[in-house]
Amino acid sequence: MSQTPIELKGSNFTLSVIHVYDAQPEEIRRAIEEKVEQAPEFLQDAPVVINVTGLRHNTPWEELSRAVLATGLHVVGVSGCRDAKLKQAIVRSGLPLLTEGKAPKRSVAETSAAVRTRLINTPVRSGQQIYARNSDLIVTSSVSASAELIADGNIHIYGMMRGRALAGASGNGECQIFCTHLSPELISIAGQYWLSDQIPAEFSGKAARLCLQDGTLTIHPLI
Numbered sequence: 001m002s003q004t005p006i007e008l009k010g011s012n013f014t015l016s017v018i019h020v021y022d023a024q025p026e027e028i029r030r031a032i033e034e035k036v037e038q039a040p041e042f043l044q045d046a047p048v049v050i051n052v053t054g055l056r057h058n059t060p061w062e063e064l065s066r067a068v069l070a071t072g073l074h075v076v077g078v079s080g081c082r083d084a085k086l087k088q089a090i091v092r093s094g095l096p097l098l099t100e101g102k103a104p105k106r107s108v109a110e111t112s113a114a115v116r117t118r119l120i121n122t123p124v125r126s127g128q129q130i131y132a133r134n135s136d137l138i139v140t141s142s143v144s145a146s147a148e149l150i151a152d153g154n155i156h157i158y159g160m161m162r163g164r165a166l167a168g169a170s171g172n173g174e175c176q177i178f179c180t181h182l183s184p185e186l187i188s189i190a191g192q193y194w195l196s197d198q199i200p201a202e203f204s205g206k207a208a209r210l211c212l213q214d215g216t217l218t219i220h221p222l223i
Contacts, residue, residue, distance in 0.1 A: 016193070046074065129150065153167070159180070
């Protein structure tokens with residue numbers, strides 16, 4: 001029997017979601033380009049989802065989508081659409097309508113089984129990526145600029161943090177990031193992220209803990 005030419009499997013992907021609000025398409029394009037310039041290795045030519053919850057029903061979708069595509073991003077879908085006319089315009093443009101789901105709650109047994117730890121005792125160099133699948137990630141040394149830490153669980157960094165850290169990569173919004181010297185290019189939990197210029201100045205280079213509160217990225221002193 002010949003082998004089937006395809007195989008269908010489930011998988012998880014972490015995508016950036018751009019929330020757009022009522023504004024001229026050119027304003028949106030410029031705002032996105034500024035973000036891309038701040039973190040080109042993370043956002044340049046990246047696949048993204050557009051969330052349109054903040055748009056009015058009479059938004060010129062074709063102009064807005066052209067403005068987003070002009071930045072070089074690849075739009076894979078649209079979420080948060082509640083208006084029938086806007087839905088029709090999105091579907092006509094060839095993009096799928098997506099529903100953002102919350103990560104399912106785990107039982108105590110499942111959580112205990114999933115909490116493993118990957119330990120890195122050496123510096124994480126520029127261009128290096130470390131992924132802690134189904135586990136927490138602990139780095140006891142420094143993380144250089146352009147290095148990337150990804151974990152399905154929590155991330156702990158006990159050296160200088162200058163790269164990117166993405167915790168809760170599988171969608172778990174209860175994950176946190178703990179850092180003793182916070183100076184990252186990008187920080188993210190369950191897809192919610194800040195670029196370096198969004199981190200409050202009083203936490204730059206300081207010990208901090210980041211978590212999600214009501215779905216919003218929040219930062220606290222690490223005491």
